[in-house]
Amino acid sequence: MPTMNMLQAINNALDIAMAEDERVLCFGEDVGGFGGVFRATSHLQERYGKTRCFNTPLVEQGIIGFANGLAAQGSVPVAEIQFADYIFPAFDQIVNETAKFRYRSGDLFNVGGLTIRAPYGGGISGGHYHSQSPEAYFAHTPGLKIVVPRNPYEAKGLLLAAIREPDPVLFFEPKRLYRASTGEVPEEDYQLPLGEAEVTKEGTDVTLVGWGAQMEVIDKAVELAEKEGISCEVIDLRTILPWDEDTVAESVLKTGRLVVTHEAPRTGGFAGEIAAAIQDRCFLYLESPIMRVTGLDTPFPLTLEKEYLPDHLKVFEAVRASVNY
Amino acid sequence: MPTMNMLQAINNALDIAMAEDERVLCFGEDVGGFGGVFRATSHLQERYGKTRCFNTPLVEQGIIGFANGLAAQGSVPVAEIQFADYIFPAFDQIVNETAKFRYRSGDLFNVGGLTIRAPYGGGISGGHYHSQSPEAYFAHTPGLKIVVPRNPYEAKGLLLAAIREPDPVLFFEPKRLYRASTGEVPEEDYQLPLGEAEVTKEGTDVTLVGWGAQMEVIDKAVELAEKEGISCEVIDLRTILPWDEDTVAESVLKTGRLVVTHEAPRTGGFAGEIAAAIQDRCFLYLESPIMRVTGLDTPFPLTLEKEYLPDHLKVFEAVRASVNY
Amino acid sequence: MSTTRDIHVPEFLAGDEFSIPTYRVLNQEGTLYEGAEEPPLERELARRIYQAMITTRVLDERMMAAQRQGRLSFYMQCTGEEAAVIGASAALDDADMIMAQYREQGALVYRGFTIDEFMNQLFGNELDYGKGRQMPIHYGSRKLHYMTISSPLATQIPQATGYAYGQKLAGDGLCTTVFFGEGAASEGDFHAALNMAAVHEVPVIFFCRNNGYAISTPAIEQFAADGVAPRAFGYRMHVIRVDGNDILAVYRATQEARRIAVEHNKPVLIEAMTYRLAAHSSSDDPSGYRSRKEEEAWREKDPILRMKRWMIDKGWWDEEEEKTLQEQLRREVLETLKQAEKRPPPPLDSLVTDVYAEVTPGLQHQLDALKAHIRRYPDAYPKGARSLDPEVSRTDDANDKGES
C-alpha cells in the first residue's frame, strides 16, 4: 500500500471521483491550473479539462451559489473554499439555501450532490483569519452534513463517501496535518461511512471525544494518562452533523466520564452540544462532570497561539481532573 | 406611565437615543420614510432628517459593512435587518469583522458603537424564512454581545443600553410580541443592564431558563406546573452573549433541576451551551438531567408550526419529567 | 484585457457617455410603433400568452380577496407585470429552467400549472408539492422546470448561473432564465452571478423586473444609475432594456437573448421596465409611500389591455371570449379554492422527512417523542393529531404528482 500525506490522499480521492463520474466537477479560487494554494486539486485540470476543474472569480458567495445551482441541475460539484475562515461570505447560500433546498421543495429539487471542502484549524501561525474551526457555526443547521477526517486514510475514504452522499456535505480538512500526517492509503476506491464515530482505542476509566487534528492531541494526552494508570477510551467523531450519539453514549455508560475537545472557542462550540446530549442520556452513570477542553472565548491569536490551543497537556489535565473528581 | 406595545417601546428608545446624541443613525431596508416594514422606525426620518434615518439599498452585507465603517469612524449606527432570517448575507461582516475589530487592532479601532436590530422567531405563520431564531449562530463569536428582550419595558431599557454600550450588540426582537405584548413603559430615558439575567419568579423545585418570546411560554407552563404543586424558579437570560452563568448556576444549586427552552433547533442551539456549563458547575447538586425543550432539528415548518414549536405543554412536560426523574 | 486608447489629461467618465435605450414594439393603443417590426408570433401562441395573462390576473384578484377574507395567510400579486413574465416565458423552450423570485406566477400559468396546483401550495395542504413547509406563493414544479421559490432574495441568481453551466455541459441545448426585482439586484449574489456567468460563458438569461419599488423603497433610493442595465457593462455582457408592459417587445427580446445564450453560450441581461401595480404583498399598504396619481398613470399602461387591443385588432380575440374566459376562471378559482382549503394538512411525518435524503436516527427519535407528546394532548395539536397514524390519513401517491 502506498504512503500518502493528507493532501495526496485528498487529491487521489478527487481523481477517483472525477474519473468514475463525469458529473463530478472541482472548482474554487486558484483550484484550476495551479491546483489550489495547498495543491489539493493538482493535475485535475490537466486530466479532466478546464470545464470540469477550474478557477472561479474571487467570490465565495458566488462559488457556493453556483455550486448549489449545479447540484440542483444534477451535477456533482466539489467546491473548494480556500480557507474555512473565508466561508462566511457564503454562509447565507449554505445555511439558507444548501441546507433547506430539499426540505422546502418537498424533495422536488435537492443539492445532495454538493460537497464543500475547506481547510480549517490552527497551529500554523495563521492568526485569526487562517486558523478558525467553524464547524459549530454549521452544526446548528439541519440539512447539512459535516465531516472532518483525522488522517490520510480517513480523508480519502470519507471524502469519497461525501461526494457520493445524497446530502450536501461540508468537508473540513485539518490543514495542519496536510503534509504532517502521512500513512498507508489504499490506491483503490473505498468509502468510509458518514454518520458513524470510530472508537480508535478502547479503555475503561474515561472517554475522550474529538475530531480532525485534535485526535493527535488526544493521543498524546492519552499516552500521558495511561502512564499514570488511567485507562482511556478514544472516539473520533468523524461526522459532526448528524453526530453519532449512540457510540459516545455507549462508551460513557461504560466509563462514566467524558472529556470533549476542539480548537474553536468554548462558548457555542460543538463540545457543548455533546455534553448537553450525553449528560441527558447518561445522567445516572456519570462519575464526574463532562469536561470541555477548547480554545478560549477570543478570536484566534498569533504570538500566543500555543497558550491558546487546547494541547495535549490541557487535555491530560482534564482527564486527570475528570478521574479525580 | 403610558402603555406601549413592543414596537412603540423600541421606537421610543430609538427616538430618545437619536435626540440625545446626534451621532446615532438608523438605517436599513425600508427604514426611512416608511418607518420599516414593522414600523419600528416610524417618524424618525421626519424628526431627524434623511441623513440620520434612511433607506439603504437591498444588500445586508453592505448594510453591515457600511455600519462597521461608520462605527469605526465614531458614529453610533443602529442598523436594521428586516428579518433575522436575512442576516446571513452579513454573516461575514458580523463574525469576521464586527466581532474582531477591536481585538485585531489592539484597540486602535473598534466598532463598539454598532447595534444591529433584527426581528426573530416563529409563531406568525412565516415558514422557514420568516421564523428563524439565529442567536446560537452568533453566540459562538467572542466580541459580540447578543440581547433579546421579552416585553416592551425590557425592550426599551435594553435597547438604550445596547446603543450606548461600548461593544457591538446584536439585538433580536421577538416579532410575535411586537404588537401582542403591551405593558407600562416609562416615558423617560432608562437603561437595563446587559450581561445580567433576571430571576422573574422565585421557586424551589426546578429552574426554567429562556429568553424573548419564549418567556411567555415558560410562564404558561409554570402556571400548569404550580397547579400540580411544583415550585418553579424562572430566569430570563436577556443577554445571550456573554451570558450570566452565575445567576443560572446559583438558581440550579438551589433547585437541583434545570429546563432550558428556545425555538431554534436543538442541535447546536444555545440551550446546549447552558446545559454543558451548568452540568459542569452544579454537577453534585443536580437531581435530574438538564432538559432542553426546543424546535426540532429541521428547518422551521409552516402548516405544522404548532407541532414544531416548543410550546407551554412541552415545557410543562419537561418540568414534570425533570421533577419526577 | 483590451486596454485601449491612452489619454494624457485626467478625464473622468461617469456613464453619461452612452445611454441605454428602451426597446418598444407595441404602443398602448395596441398598434405598432413606427419602424417597429412585429415578431413572428402565431395566433395559437398569442392566445396561449394572452390567456395566461388573464388567468394570472384573475387568480391574483381572487386570491388577494380570499386573503382579505382571512382564508389565506399571505399573498403576492404579479399584477402589472404579466407581460414581462409571460412574454419572457413564451420565448423560452418549455424545458428551459426558470428560477423565479416570487412574483412570477405568470410563468407557471403559462407552462400549465393548474389552478388546483396553485391552491394546494397556497393552502399548504397534503397535496402541496412543498408539503406545507413554505409560505403561500412559494411554488415549484419539477415537471414544468420551475425551481421552487426561496424567500431570501437574489440567492437564485448565482444558482441560475450554476444550473445553466450544468446545462451547457449536458449539451442539451437548454438554458436557464432567472427572474429578479431591481431591489434584489442590489444583493452581492447578483454581482457574483453576472461575473461568473460572463467568465464561464454560461447560457443564462438574467431577467430583471424593474417595477420601480422594493417594498417601499423607490428605485431612486436603490441605485443612482439609469436602472440595472448598465451593470452588464461591468461584466461584458449583452444587455437590452425593454418596455416590460409591451408583450411583443419582451417576447422578441427574450427570443433573441435565448439565441445568444444557447448558440453562443453567452449570458444576457434583460431589464424590463414595468410597475408593481398592486401592493408589495398582502401585508403591505403602498399608500404610505407612493401617490395614487402615480399608480393611476401606470394603470393606464396596463400590459393586458395593451395586448388585448392588439389581439382584437388582429381578430384573434374578442370581448365575448374575454367575458366567458373571465367568468369561467373566476368560477374555477373559487371552486378549486374551496376544495383546497378543506384538504387535510400534510402528515405529521412530513415534519422530519426531506431534511436529509433519509430520516436520521436523531430525527426519528425527535418525531417519536413528538408523537408521544401529541398523544397526550391531541386537542392541542389538531393538525398533527390527525396523522399520528400515517396509514390512516396519508394519501399515499399524492405527493408524487408534480415530480415526474
Next chain:
Amino acid sequence: MSTTRDIHVPEFLAGDEFSIPTYRVLNQEGTLYEGAEEPPLERELARRIYQAMITTRVLDERMMAAQRQGRLSFYMQCTGEEAAVIGASAALDDADMIMAQYREQGALVYRGFTIDEFMNQLFGNELDYGKGRQMPIHYGSRKLHYMTISSPLATQIPQATGYAYGQKLAGDGLCTTVFFGEGAASEGDFHAALNMAAVHEVPVIFFCRNNGYAISTPAIEQFAADGVAPRAFGYRMHVIRVDGNDILAVYRATQEARRIAVEHNKPVLIEAMTYRLAAHSSSDDPSGYRSRKEEEAWREKDPILRMKRWMIDKGWWDEEEEKTLQEQLRREVLETLKQAEKRPPPPLDSLVTDVYAEVTPGLQHQLDALKAHIRRYPDAYPKGARSLDPEVSRTDDANDKGES
C-alpha cells in the same frame, strides 16, 4: 431614472460601444507624453514620494530575505505597485482615512510609519500595536489614519463607504480612500460598497490596484470585461483608469478624484493598471502560473525607475543620493529588525483583552485557569510563562504609542 431614447429593433449592447482609456503622463524614459501636462508637484513633495517608494522597496526586499532565512513567518511585497499606492496617498490629505487591503505598506511609509513600527508588527512583539494577534503585514495606525488590515478580502470596501459617510456628516472636509485588488473586486462586498456610496453620495475613493493576478488567477479568469473600471457605470460613478506605474498620472488622477469626492460628495473609482512583480506572498511561487518573460516585460516598466529618471532629469535627485539612501535604509532595516525580533511577546493577559471593551467575568475565569495551567507546565509555554506576573514583564506604556 432618466430612461432615454426608444428603439424599435431589438439591439443588444455589450459594452463595446465605448472604451475606457488609460491616463498616462510619464513614459518609461521619465519624460512626458506628448500632450501631457505635468501636475503641480513641488520638489519637496516629489522627494518625499520618491523616498517613500525606495523605502518600501528596500523594506520589502530585506523582509522577504528575512522570511527566507526563517526569521519571519510570512511576508507580502508591494513591489511593482509603489507608484500606485504612494502616488495615491500623496494626493490625499494626511488626515484622510486609508483603508487598505494588505499590499499597501507604501502608504504607511509615506505617512511616516517608522521602520521600528513595521518591525514590531511583523514580529508581533510587545510593542506591536496589534498586540501580536495578527499575521505579519497586518499593520494599523490610528495616528496616521490607517485602518488596521483585515485578511478577509473586500470587507473594508463597504466599511470605507460607511466611514466616509461619517466623515461627510462630521463635515471636516476629509474623505476615505480604500485600496483593493482586482481579485477582491469580485466579492459581493465590492458591489454593495459602490452602490451604497453612489446612492448616499459619499466622499470615498475606490482605488483598485489591477495588478493582473489574484494569487495564481489571472485577471482574464477573474472577469470578462475590460478591467474593473466599467463597473462604475453600473452605479453612475465617476471613474478613471490610470497607468499605475506612472507616479504623475496616479498622483494627478487621485488629486482630482479627491476634489470630486470632497467638494461634491461623489464617490470615484480609480483603476490603476499595474503588475505584481513579486510572488503573491512568501508562501507563493509564481513560476507555476506565469512566465519569466511576462515578468521581465513588466520589470522594465518599474515605477521607481521611471520616477527616478524624471527626478534626475529635474535635478531633484542623483545617483549618489540614491546610493546613500539605499545603504542607510538597508542598515536601518537590519538593525531595527534585530531589535524587534528580540523584544518579548505581548503579555499573557493580552490573550483576553480587547475582545470586549472590558474583560468579561467568563474570560477572566478562562485566563485564570490558563495561568494556573501554565504555572504547572511553565516550560511548555515559554512565551506565556514569562508574563504570568504582569508587573514584572509588561512595558506599561508600550502599547499606547500608536494610538494617539
